[in-house]
Amino acid sequence: MRFALDDQPVDYVDGDSVAVAVLRAGQHPQHGGTLCLTGDCGNCSADVDGVPFTRTCLTPARPGLRVRRHPAVGAPPLRLDPPANPVTSPSQPEVRVQRVHADVAVIGAGTSGTAAAEEARTAGRDVLVLDGDAGDDVVGVYPGPMVVVRRDDHVLHVHAHDVVIATGAAELHPVCPGNMLRGILTAGAADLLRARGVDLGRTATIDLADLARFDGADGRVTAVVRHDGTSEPCDTAIVTAATRAPRDLLARMVDDPRVRVVGPAAQRFDLPPAPVDGVVCPCSKITVEDLQGVWDKGFQHIELVKRAALCGTGTCQGGVCMPHLRAFVTDRSGEPAAPFTGRPASRQLTIAEAAADVHLDAFRRTALHHEHLALGAQMDRFGGWWRPWHYGDAMREYWAVREGVSLGDVSTLGKMIVTGPDVVEALERLYPTTIADIRPGRSRYVLLLNERGHVIDDGMVCREDEHRFVLTFTSGGAASAEAWVRDWVETWNLDVRIMDRTVSLGAINVTGPLAGELLRRVGVEEPPRFLQHRHLSVAGVDCHVMRLSFTGEASFELHHPVAHSVELWRALMEAGRDLNVVPHGLQALFALRLEKGHVIIGMDTELDTTPRRIGMEWAVKMDKPYFVGRTSLGRTEPLPDHRRLFGYTMEGPAPVEGAPISVGNRIVGHVTSSFTSPATGRAVMLGWQKHTPFADTVTIDGRTATVTPVPFYDPEGSRARA
Amino acid sequence: MNEFVETLLSLTWHEPRSSYDVVIIGGGGHGLATAYYLATRHGITNVAVVEADYIGSGNSGRNTTIIRSNYGIPESIRFYRHSQVLYDRLEDETGCWIMHATKGLIWLAHTESAMRAERARCQLNNAMGVETVLVDPVEIKRLCPQIDLSGGGRYPVLGASYHVPASTARHDRVVWAYAQGAMERGVHVLQQTTVTGLLRDGDRVVGVRTNRGDIAAGTVMSAVGGDVTTIASYAGVRLPVRTHPLQAFVTNGYSQGFGPIVSDTELLCYISQTARGQMLIGHEYDREQSYSRQSSFQFLQANAVKMSYLLPFVRNLRILRQWTGRCDVSADFSPIMGFTGVDGFVITTGWGTWGFKAIPAGGEQMAELIATGRTPEMIAPFALDRFAADHSMADQGSTGTR
């Protein structure tokens, strides 16, 4: 059985790790440095199958592995083109994630870990032991607590009630001249290799306390030299030490009362003598001279030494250098130096492993998604939904609305039914406008304000009877609307029932001067009048029909059970065939509404837009005793204001949305919406002025624009009511 | 000695005095830069910077080191552009190598509404003299061939704004450059000194109470991160500030190979390669408020998958270390700089996720405010009283948050 090391075959014995096999072949997995073969250091890490910084001591040898040593000088290359994308290509095998729950997770199967597990089991608890020797490579202990474990073929997420860290202690690495030679082992590594039958040649065993330096030739150790000057020739140097360092990186990375550290990992430890010479941090090749250099420059705190010398910031995260760094700082400062902060991840999880089985936001489709695609729609995501941006020709769609009839899929609108004895009171408090005087069958446009009096959404309130209303919200506001309404109702302790209908009902907007005619053809003899709403059968589908107008033309929103969306849409398209009905997308809709001067919350407004800033004081009844935002509006109303959204017109094509608005040389604001309006023959815009006095003429795109009252189109609103 | 060590300049520590003209609370970038500019621009050196831990231990040492000025409102663009200019000159001025590198920032858009926002950003940036240009997918591929324009099949790239002067610098070294320059001119930096209260004389703040004794001061400035509402409360000042954790991570170090900074308006994440070769990846701050500096696995998961969509090559990189800072976020996502209404107590806060890039300009402007007793025109829009005046500086879309 063999794998490749730098393209040369390496034979291995079943059960070998890559590191053991490499050593068996008389090679070194890196270019030098003491090996522990327990994962504590980074001195055996190499590129395995295209993934650099892989600890070869923890990687089982497998046939066909491609192992490549990191360069002797400098960092491994950043491969910019390798793995396939998880979504677009199946060639990269997916990393599997397994999730388990346990009462107690014990990290470590040594003496103290076994004892802790036994104790928990005796107490009747469900225990999961994570054993490094069995291939459980613990990456991190996170708040929760949650333990993330890398295993050979998957990543394990452990959700535990309690975590016991029993990771034991690690052998000390030697810091002295020559410590980056090949052929130096800790005593544990030597035992392991012997047990695996690896020929270590002539060995010299030396205690850390006696060690002065290693001598070598061609990068390989040839002798150990003691403080007393004696020297012992060897092929392999084995370093023993009287003490071990607590293996406490996991313990230092989490602060959670449900995470306990036991055994040697928690024990006090006598620091080794301060290092005098040699490499302290093999990962970053930081020497004692470097430490002395930063110390002499005034960096005299263990965290500053770490950051200035970059000691302990490499692969092993202080696994090798921490005892020696602490010893150095303790010696120089005369005060005991605590370990620096422990941070996850203790083992280098790949980004693919971290990303495994993770999903971001879901994007909803309306029930008409495939209808849109069949009609050639270019879809865009807006407010968490896929929506038609246009169907190939936004201007054609525009003209269909202005001169004929068009369909728009407005299923994404927020929709909610509210009932209950206190429903009127609740709505009076939620909305700044008056609710009680809306008659059944009528509807009213409303703003929604937050406590600061800033506009957060808008929509319609439709009254069905004394105690039942249907509320609508914008598509973008729908996601938070239910929680907003519910939280306030709970806060006020009002007797109100709330049912969110956003994903339950589809909605189709039939709009244009021929909209009424189209409805007649599908069985609506008497459509509701402007700002009225009724439950009607449309093409055999039970609909809640709301008459309003965002486009500026007569518009009927048909709200219906989502299962009937396709049937209703097709019936309308069919019945309107000779009326040249076409659907319209968002692009046309944004243009149509702009000609009417309707703001889109979040597009034309900002985080701190009060109603007066967008000229909508009429939607606020300050004579009401209370509504959300009233206190704030009452406070800010008397203050001088310097911000206002105006309508503008100018000759020529519309400027880019976002274009600065200037008065003289001063930028006073920017355009929020703009459109070259065929209906008015001019560029029409909405845009902010944020300096007073407000100007009547401004410069946009190098041209003179005039502040113009909205609506730009059909200011009397006769078309919407027709 | 390696080059990182060789190129460091020495810090000069002093024995503390009991009284200073100016005491600055917080030995991070903003506090030390303010001290530096007090000393270099105004000749005020009887200054102490008191730091609860070690210098740069807070957010200055925990950020993702991006320096940019592609904001969405003129006041911010002007301020951050000025900071960029000061950064460009900082190595020459201080003689300290901060590993400053101009890289350009590609800010990706995946939807029509994001494109609309990026178009607007370009318009206003250019009008303010900041080079930010709209780029199409072809140009994006030229600037950064590694970007998957299909966004993993989920986030197709429609375009981007490309902020040409964006740069990075090594965060610690910026802190040390200002510390070194200030300390060399006689500014005292007192580490392991925790402020536990403010000394008052009537309504006026006249010093700080610390774990190592009282220190009198003509002016006290708070430049702390994470605990600012506590410090301000000692002066009876309420701040519209919430604190959220902000997390980031780095991979192991690889040879240099990835030039630009890539960011994303929708996924709210950003990536660049550090001077040490690590890929440095961050995203928006945690939704929940907290003072915790613990790192979460959920952050790592979300960010790892985002980057896998945008830059598939990162999938085989190994995560070296993740960490967490604390962001003070004001009610309008802009900083708060200046007078507080309490004599002798000034403040610089609300630095959210955007404090690092502002260190030079924030320090310079606050130094001028302290030295002259007047608010410099550039930071006047960011005064604390803007909230009461309902005159906020809302520009959330530019902050990499939502």
Place this chain on the structure above:
Amino acid sequence: MRAPERLWALRVVSTPEALDHAHYEGDVIVLRIANDEAIAIGAVHAELTDEHAIVEVESTFVGWDLSLAEFDEIVHRHVEWPLPAERPALAQGLVAGLPLKFWIDHDRVLMISSNGLVHEVVDRLGVPA
């Protein structure tokens, strides 16, 4: 595994007490998704004592009928939270980032999504469309 089917239901919002005593006509599975809200799959009529109750036809839900083996093999590993032990039981929460409901019976699991997210469920869990 079979393709999902649309689940016609009545959705009811009312007081907790009224919901506790509601009567539904038909061969019904009642999912009590909240203290004040229930989804009665298969119901055509609901009787409640609450005059302000909201009773609406609900057609957004789509269900996959899974054997326990299918559930264990395909779905369960995506569930990050503990499932209830009793049978039958309703479980609901985010699974693979999607809001799903499970009606877990002795030998079957009905996995329920809203209509607009079916494509995401198919993509993320690998169940048939």
